[in-house]
Amino acid sequence: MAKRIDVSGLTAYYGAHKAIEDISMTIEPRSVTAFIGPSGCGKSTFLRTLNRMHEVTPGGRVEGKVLLDAEDLYGAGVDPVSVRREVGMVFQRPNPFPTMSIFDNVAAGLRLNGVTKKSELNDVVEKSLKGANLWNEVKDRLNKPGAGLSGGQQQRLCIARAIAVEPKVLLMDEPCSALDPISTLAIEDLIGELKERFTIVIVTHNMQQAARVSDRTAFFNLAGVGQPGRLIEIDDTERIFSNPSVQATEDYISGRFG
């Protein structure tokens, strides 16, 4: 089920540009870890190295180790496609497949894995939509296009799509930044429920959100424009927000910069 992530000495590049440098941390299973930090500090880049999505960007390159329960994602012979099946992802802007129905969107990942039996698909789709707190709103229109839902519903649809394949880890890249406050609240509640089953990592710009949903918080920063982003500290969320050990963290949280 949920798995632990151990990152050691991770550096990521865009071509010649070093985006993040020498990051090491441990992410506990069945918990929510939030990444905060100013824009451009590399927190999204780091998130994308955790399921090998970083290398999809032209010029994207990674050095270092990411252990998923002791297995290195970047080890020789590891297939990025199987990594992404283990580590699901939800994006900043809701991105349901525009040409697919709600049902097909959720079933997309299962179909990739060769599940074709209708009854089985029905079960998993229902379970996933319920898991994403969306079932009651869409159960009567599963065959309507997913793009017809509201932004918040679309984002929960994307979460349902991600959890339908039973990943071990769920990465969320600013999942609420395109949503209104009510939809944001719905997603935050959902994150609270999902952490029972998954290891969740969430990137957010919103410090209140980090404080509300996460168990642990990591603060990223960069020394200056063009400099690589670094991990400043990671600790229990309460500690970070009440009594961080690094001055920069406190400055950032209290709004003195960033």
Added chain:
Amino acid sequence: MSTPAVTDRTTGSLRGGSLPRWFPLAVIAASIVVAVAIGLGTGLHSKVQWGLIAAILAVLGTYVVAARVEGRRQARDRIATSLVWVCFLLAVIPLASLIWATVKRGVKVLDGYFLSHSMAGVADTEPGGGIYHALLGTLEQVGLATVVAVPIGVLTAIYLVEYGRGALARAVTFFVDVMTGIPSIVAGLFVLSFWILILKMGYSGFAGSLALAILMMPVVVRSTEEMLKLVPNELREASLALGIPKWRTILKVVLPTSLGGIATGVMLSIARITGETAPVLLLVWGTNFINSNPFSDPQASLPLFIYQQYANSSGSGAAYDRAWAAALTLIAFVMILNLVARGIARWKAPKTGR
């Protein structure tokens, strides 16, 4: 939490079986060897067949090996990759052959004499002669067509972008699209019916220019429209706010800003009509002699010359040589126009952050 859907995968390793990077090359090499062996063994003469066998073997081999080692999904991915490469190679062969043939056969008789003499007194089947009359005709016809089409096209685009609202603008937009799709021979037939059959004006270079202008106009309108739309509104507002009348704003601010793009569009449309043969065949008729007056009597034209050398020469090698040389000249002309147009586009591109 594990559903039947997911128990059969995962549980453990991320490490699917995977094939080394040199695998595709190895399969291709092996298939070529086997195909050559089969070809020699069964006495197939056609190298094309060898190639076909090799291609089929490569695709099948990739699938079988990948399916065994990496699984069916990866195998399908590899098949798709090889099919896409095959598509690309399939398309490259005729296109490369076209260019190769034109250059190789075209340079045979292409020289200063060829460019500076007409076919006067040269029978179609004899060697000698040249394309001076055809070059002259093409330049005049295309020039006249440009003179007719560019002002109309640019003004129409200005109307659409700067003034056009409502039904008239919508109709113009729609019919410009429709006009883009008119086959060149239909444009030729129109001028034939109107200019030659009804007004009894006789075959001439200018009749051809009219048809070419019809083909050119929609292209000019479209490209000019695109370029005018790229001019930021702030520029217009800045000028209008200075109390400059709208027509001067358009002439002095909008047009100069987009001049590079408009020039590019015009050159591309010239390149397009230069190669048109069908309307010229119907309206200009063709001649072996130099006729520098486009307004009366048949003229020659480069594309028409190619066709007539090919069609009227009953297989004479000399005529074919001339056709290839003329084709090379035509391609060179069109390509130079294209390259210059792209050069202008790059050089003059409006810096709108795109």
Added chain:
Amino acid sequence: MEISTQHTDPAPPLAAPSTAVGKRAARGATRPGDRIFLGLSRGSGILLLVIMAAIAVFLTYRAALAISKDDGNFLTTFEWNTGLLPAKFGIAVLAFGTVVSSIVAMALAVPVAVGIALFLTHYAPRRLAGPIAYVIDLLAAVPSIVYGLWGALVLVPHLSGLYGWLDAYLGWTGILSWQGGAPRSLLTVGILLAIMILPIITNVSREVFRQVPRMHEEAALALGATRWEVIRMAVLPFGRSGVISASMLGLGRALGETMAVATVLSPTFDIQASLLDPGGGTFAQNIASKFNEATEFGQDALIASGLVLFVITLLVNGAARMIINRRKEYSGANA
């Protein structure tokens, strides 16, 4: 771009509904310079419409002259005899040849073009993709007469092998049997047309595939899709209407192509059962081949056939445009 709301006349802006803005701009242009300029540019637009109307009217008029004296049925007669009276001519053979050669061309070109477009957008190394796209752009500019010359003198001699092979293995189908004539048949025409429309279909499809939002591809990737699965899930569904309209544009070009067909086909005025046997003809090719010997009446008859071609291409291009325009709205709503 609401430009006409900024015109310079000193009168206060009128609160007219947007459909009337054009007229308002006209009334607002009080300066002589503005009036002349607007008159010129609007006149050009109107001239374009007049030309389109004139094309339809004159072609129809001359076609009517010819058809009224046609002793056969214009649609079904298998003959093109305009020299002797009573004249008998019909477009059945031409319609058949035009449609068949275009279908062959589409069947060959569309899959390959989509493949190349995918190759350029998703498979080719980036350093290769740019130059290749550039070369394909240039190939779209090669004049059709050059394709025709190449087709007649290079392609045709190379097709005998293929024809023999098709006859040997697929001859039993009837439509792919070969009696051994020169390979100047509708199939050859189709192959050459396919090569000619390949660049345009590739270019338009490539544009469409490039516009597939990155986030949809990433959504598929994040689900653990292979590259091919990403294309199946995100790229092809998004690009489908674009590929259809690209194909229609290619079809429009194939239908109206003249010189390349005239050079590679040995025309006869009948319908061959087999695609491989020389014979048949297309609208455009027939006009080009028969024009030189035609009397004025014969030219009118050719104009009549040209009118049919005009209508067909209008329908095809109109359909393509409609699909493109619908797609614009669709993608705009979801962007």
